[in-house]
Amino acid sequence: SQKAIVIGAGIAGLAAAVRLVNRGFKVQVFEANAHPGGKLSEIQHKGYRFDAGPSLFTLPEQVEELFRLSGKSPEEHFEYLKLPVACHYFWEDGNQVKAWSDIKRFAEEVETKLGEPAENVRKALKESAFIYDHLSPLFMHRSLHQLNTWINKEALKSYLKMGKLGIFSTMHKANEKRFEQSKMVQLFNRYATYNGSNPYETPATLSIIPHLEFNIGAFFPKNGMHDITLSIYRLALELGVTFTFNAKVEEILVENKKAVGVLVQGERQEADLVVNNMDMVNAYKSILKKQKQPKLLLNQPKSSSALIFYWGIKKNFPELDLHNILFSDNYKEEFEHIFHKKSIYHDPTVYINITSVYKPDDAPEGCMNWFTMINVPNNQGQDWDSMIAEARKNIIAKVNRILKTDIEPLIEVEDVLEPRTIESRTSSANGALYGNSSNNMYAAFLRHANYSSDIKNLYFCGGSVHPGGGIPLCLLSAKIMTEMVE
Ligand code: FAD
Known part of the structure; x- marks a missing residue:
C-alpha cells in the first residue's frame, strides 16, 4: 500500500493519520516532542492535573466521527458531557451572570x-x-x-x-x-x-x-481536555499508525515538484504523500525553506497569544464553575493593548478554568486546579519577563477584588505558559494560539490552502491553515485535506 508521512502529532495531525489509515495508507507520524497533542497536552504537578492549552470544547461530533469511520463506537472510547452552564461571568461592580445553555x-x-x-x-x-x-x-x-x-x-x-x-x-x-x-x-x-x-x-x-x-452546546470530556488527544492517539495506534517521538523533521524532500518524503535526524524517509501539521509560517522558514514562499499569506497578522498561570489552589471556591470570566472594566482598551500597543492592559479580563469542578481527581481534596489565563499580544520580542511579573500582580489584585479573597497564600503550585514557550513547545509562529487573526474580512481567504499548488503530494492541516484554529476547525482541516487526496 502507499505510504503517508505526517509531520506533527497535534490534534489535526492525529486526525489526519486516522483518516489516511482508513483510506488504506500506511501512516507514519514524526513528532518533535516526546508526546502527542501539541497545544492540547497536560501538566501534572504535586497532585494537581491541568489541561495545558485548550479548555473549551465544542462540536464533539468532529471527534466522534473519527471513531465511527474507523468502525468503532465513539461512546466506548471517548466520553463527554454537555455543560448546563457555558460560563460564569463576573464584573467589578458585583454583577454576575450565568450563561445557562x-x-x-x-x-x-x-x-x-x-x-x-x-x-x-x-x-x-x-x-x-x-x-x-x-x-x-x-x-x-x-x-x-x-x-x-x-x-x-x-x-x-x-x-x-x-x-x-x-x-x-x-x-x-x-x-x-x-x-x-x-x-x-x-x-x-x-x-x-x-x-x-x-x-x-x-x-x-x-x-x-x-x-x-x-x-x-459547550461540552467537557469526562477525562479532561487531554483525553481528546489521548483517545485519538490510541485509536491511531489501534489502526496501525506508527509514531516516532523526539523526531523533528528537518526538511520536506521535493523532487521534480513532487513531495517524496522527509529528512529526520539526517535520515531520508520516503513516502508517497506528505502531510504537514506544523505551523505554516515556521514550516516555510525551516522544512520548506528551499521552496517558493507564499509571502502574502505568511505575512498576515497573527492571532493573539495567552499568558497562563497554572495554580494549585488549596481552597474550594463553590461560587466558581468550570469556565469563569472576570471582566475588564474597559474592554476596548484591553484589545487596544493586545492588538495595537502589543502590551498588556493593567485591568485584563481574567479567565479561570477549573476542571476539578467536573473531574474532582484533578486536585487534592478541598483544593482546585486553576488554569488562570489572560489574552496577550503575540510575541514581537517584548520584555516578557517584566510584563509577566506585572500582569501576575494585576491578575491577583483583580481576583482578590472580585472574589473578595486573598489568593496569593492559597497558591501551592505554580507553572506558567506564555507566548515564548507556546512557540518553543509547538513551533507556533509568534506564539499565536490560532494562526492568522481574523481581524479583517479577507482573513478566511488568506489562510494557506490544505494542499500545495506548487508541489504534488504535499498537504496541510492544523490551526494555521484553512479553515482555521481551534479544535473543531483543526479536525475539519484534516477532513478537508483527506478528501482532496486522490
Ligand atoms: P499543534 O497543537 O500546534 O501541534 C503541532 C505539532 O507539530 C506539535 O506537537 C509540534 O511539536 C509538532 N511539530 C512542529 N514542527 C515539527 C517538526 N519539524 N517535526 C516534527 N514535529 C513538529 N482551541 C479550542 O478549540 N478551544 C480552546 O479553548 C482553546 N484554547 C487554547 C488555549 C491555549 C493556551 C492554546 C495554546 C490554544 C488554545 N486553543 C483552543 C487552540 C488549539 O489548541 C489549537 O488550535 C490546536 O490545538 C492546534 O492543533 P494543531 O493540530 O494545529 O497543532
Missing part, C-alpha cells in the same frame, strides 16, 4: 440581572444560527481554494444573503445594535477571543461562535 433560562437571567430584554438574547442567537447555517457549509467544510466550492447550490444561496451575514460590519458594532446593555455587548464581544481576534475589528460574521456554544 438553556437559552430561555439565560435570557431570563440577563433580563433580571442586567436589565437586557430577554427577546434581544433570543434574537441574537437566532441571527447567530442563521449566519452559521449559511456560511459553515462554505467556509468550514470545504476547501476555499477550489472552484467547485464557489459554484454550487449552497454557495449561491449564501451569496443572496451576503448583507445579512455581517461581512461588512464589525462584531462590536453588530452587538451594539443587538443589545441595550453594555455588559451584554461585552459578553457577546468576547466570542472574538475564541479565535484570537479583536471584536472591534473582526467582521460581525464571527457572531456565529455564540451559536456553537448556546444552540449546539
Whole structure:
C-alpha cells in the first residue's frame, strides 16, 4: 500500500493519520516532542492535573466521527458531557451572570440581572444560527481554494444573503445594535477571543461562535481536555499508525515538484504523500525553506497569544464553575493593548478554568486546579519577563477584588505558559494560539490552502491553515485535506 508521512502529532495531525489509515495508507507520524497533542497536552504537578492549552470544547461530533469511520463506537472510547452552564461571568461592580445553555433560562437571567430584554438574547442567537447555517457549509467544510466550492447550490444561496451575514460590519458594532446593555455587548464581544481576534475589528460574521456554544452546546470530556488527544492517539495506534517521538523533521524532500518524503535526524524517509501539521509560517522558514514562499499569506497578522498561570489552589471556591470570566472594566482598551500597543492592559479580563469542578481527581481534596489565563499580544520580542511579573500582580489584585479573597497564600503550585514557550513547545509562529487573526474580512481567504499548488503530494492541516484554529476547525482541516487526496 502507499505510504503517508505526517509531520506533527497535534490534534489535526492525529486526525489526519486516522483518516489516511482508513483510506488504506500506511501512516507514519514524526513528532518533535516526546508526546502527542501539541497545544492540547497536560501538566501534572504535586497532585494537581491541568489541561495545558485548550479548555473549551465544542462540536464533539468532529471527534466522534473519527471513531465511527474507523468502525468503532465513539461512546466506548471517548466520553463527554454537555455543560448546563457555558460560563460564569463576573464584573467589578458585583454583577454576575450565568450563561445557562438553556437559552430561555439565560435570557431570563440577563433580563433580571442586567436589565437586557430577554427577546434581544433570543434574537441574537437566532441571527447567530442563521449566519452559521449559511456560511459553515462554505467556509468550514470545504476547501476555499477550489472552484467547485464557489459554484454550487449552497454557495449561491449564501451569496443572496451576503448583507445579512455581517461581512461588512464589525462584531462590536453588530452587538451594539443587538443589545441595550453594555455588559451584554461585552459578553457577546468576547466570542472574538475564541479565535484570537479583536471584536472591534473582526467582521460581525464571527457572531456565529455564540451559536456553537448556546444552540449546539459547550461540552467537557469526562477525562479532561487531554483525553481528546489521548483517545485519538490510541485509536491511531489501534489502526496501525506508527509514531516516532523526539523526531523533528528537518526538511520536506521535493523532487521534480513532487513531495517524496522527509529528512529526520539526517535520515531520508520516503513516502508517497506528505502531510504537514506544523505551523505554516515556521514550516516555510525551516522544512520548506528551499521552496517558493507564499509571502502574502505568511505575512498576515497573527492571532493573539495567552499568558497562563497554572495554580494549585488549596481552597474550594463553590461560587466558581468550570469556565469563569472576570471582566475588564474597559474592554476596548484591553484589545487596544493586545492588538495595537502589543502590551498588556493593567485591568485584563481574567479567565479561570477549573476542571476539578467536573473531574474532582484533578486536585487534592478541598483544593482546585486553576488554569488562570489572560489574552496577550503575540510575541514581537517584548520584555516578557517584566510584563509577566506585572500582569501576575494585576491578575491577583483583580481576583482578590472580585472574589473578595486573598489568593496569593492559597497558591501551592505554580507553572506558567506564555507566548515564548507556546512557540518553543509547538513551533507556533509568534506564539499565536490560532494562526492568522481574523481581524479583517479577507482573513478566511488568506489562510494557506490544505494542499500545495506548487508541489504534488504535499498537504496541510492544523490551526494555521484553512479553515482555521481551534479544535473543531483543526479536525475539519484534516477532513478537508483527506478528501482532496486522490
Ligand atoms: P499543534 O497543537 O500546534 O501541534 C503541532 C505539532 O507539530 C506539535 O506537537 C509540534 O511539536 C509538532 N511539530 C512542529 N514542527 C515539527 C517538526 N519539524 N517535526 C516534527 N514535529 C513538529 N482551541 C479550542 O478549540 N478551544 C480552546 O479553548 C482553546 N484554547 C487554547 C488555549 C491555549 C493556551 C492554546 C495554546 C490554544 C488554545 N486553543 C483552543 C487552540 C488549539 O489548541 C489549537 O488550535 C490546536 O490545538 C492546534 O492543533 P494543531 O493540530 O494545529 O497543532
